[in-house]
Amino acid sequence: MYNIMFLLLFIGLTSIGIYLRIRNNKNRLMFWVAAVIVCCGLVGLQVILEKQILPRLDMSTDSLVPAMLLYITGALNLFINTFPYFAILVFYLLFNGFMRYDRWLIGGLSIPIWVTLFLSSNLSKNYLDTTFLSFWGLAYTIGIFSLAIFSIVIEKEPHYRLHHFVIAIIFCIPIAVLNVFHFASSATSDRILIAIPYILVLCLIIILLLYVRGAFLGIKKKSIQMVHISTVLTHHSLKNSIGKVKLNSLNIRNSLEQKQYEHIDNYVGNLLDIHDTMMQTMSNISRAVSNQLVLQKQETDMAAIVSDVVKGLRRDSTVTIDIDCPSTIVVVDRLLLTECIQNICNNAIEAIKDAGTLRIKLQQRRKKVHLTISDSGCGMDRLQVHNVFEPFYSSKQRTRNHFGLGMYQAKKVIDAHNGKIDIKSARGKGTTVTVTLKTK
Incomplete structure (x- = not known):
């Protein structure tokens, strides 16, 4: 029964994690959720290798197979004991809007894992000294709990507050159990190990129930x-x-x-x-x-594109448009980029319920051009920001004019140009969209 439980844990969680990653490959939050689920699934494989397979092998022989299995077990042991701290902390930093996809910051947060690898472990012997791991894991756990509580406290809507509370349960309980496991004695840690599969499966069931209902992280079920x-x-x-x-x-x-x-x-x-x-x-x-966009690039003045877009905007006298766009030459598909910027500007104007301002600013820094489109509209909450690039997702009421494809298409266009599109928004404080492209 013990072996079957961990085998099912490995097969079930890794499969579901991979499925969620593939089905929501544009969602940054789901990337880290899926990575944590896969990591939890690997617990089953690591336990089976360490407790069942390795003890039955003759490690005294010169055969390569036992040595490889021992090394794989050691690598899994390091991964499942360190990665959840890192991944869940990054998830909550993204979830609360405290960081974008900053590679330097993510790399900095991963430093304790590398220190543990080189100074506190020996993969070839499946050895892991949890002394250092326990304390930096405790620091990360405190950070995760603080961010989870913060997300609940600052939320004003009762419905979303409940949703954030459930997410906190999903991530905080397993990470707390993991940290207790690292501080516990060997006898206590063995008892905790038996309880871990049940805790992980319970959390996964909650995730799947919310996902099917279209309530997990605001993700609409793609079916x-x-x-x-x-x-x-x-x-x-x-x-x-x-x-x-x-x-x-x-x-x-x-x-x-x-x-x-x-x-x-x-x-x-x-x-x-x-x-x-x-x-x-x-x-x-x-x-x-379509999977790919075929670009027809040509030298184009970004200021001219912005001018064309502004002329075609649907607006009334209550919306003021402030433009600061000096002439800047880029090599782009003019038709697609015009449509992209027009989608962003139309969304901005529609977000302005009463009188407001739409600001369009163009800046060139080194070899990149940054187009910033800001509005003083109603803004979006954190989950809407993270899901705005999903196909058929819309923060507006669905009508025949709102298919939820505008921002999805905009991101496809910018990605095809090897550029970046970033959104910062808060309810009641407006939205800022920044498009970054390479200059000529």
Whole structure:
């Protein structure tokens, strides 16, 4: 029973972790969640190797197999005892908006793992001195608990506060048990080891229940239901357009029969507008499901792109647009980048409920250009910020005009240009989107 339990732990958790990573490959929070789940699954493999397989091997022989298995067991032992501290702390720093994807900061947080590797372990002998590990693990555990409590305290909405509390339970209980395990005596640690699979499975069940309900980290379940939603929206949009085509065609016929030719030009203009709307809808869906964008790069002035976008923005007199965009030459696909910036600006204007300001600023630093688009609108919460690039995800109410593809498509365009797009936002404080591209 003991062996089967850890075998199922290994197979189940690693499979689910890999699945969640693949299904949500654009979500930075889910990357760390999936990594922790896989790490927990490897506990089962490490225990089976250490407790069942290695004791049955003749380690005195010169065979390469026992030595390799011992080294793999040692590597797993180091990984599962150190990585959860690091990964969960990074998760909570991202979750609370205290860091972006800063490689230097992430590398700095991983230093205790490397110190443990080189000074407190011997992988070839499956040896791990937990003295140093226990204390830096305790420091990381305190940091994780502090960030978890912080996320609950600052949340004003009861629904989200409950959600943050559940996430705290999912991560804080296992990490606390791991740290107690490191400080415990050998007899106590053996008893804790038996309880670990049950704790991990319970936390995983909570994650899966929230995930299926579309409530875990704000992630919408990507299933046939999501495809159905997008299909219905597309059908509704095209159906309305087709109805307008018929109406304008009948009006043209009536005008010809009654020889009221002065109205025909207006009806033809309506048909052309409907054509553009239908083509745009199909283009958005087509790009969303395509794996790659084919770029047609050319030298372009970013200031000219911004100027074109501003001219086509839907706005009223209550929105003030402040532009600071000096001439800057870049090599980009002008059509795609214009559409990308237009999506961002349209979202910004729609977020401004009453009077407000949209600021567009262009700066060149060394060999990169930074386009910053800021609004004084309603802003987004942390989960919306982390999920805004997911396909069919929208912080606005779904309509035939809001498919949840605008920011997803914008990120695809920027990624295709080897650039970066970053969002900073808070509810009631507006949103700032920064697009970074290479200059000529």
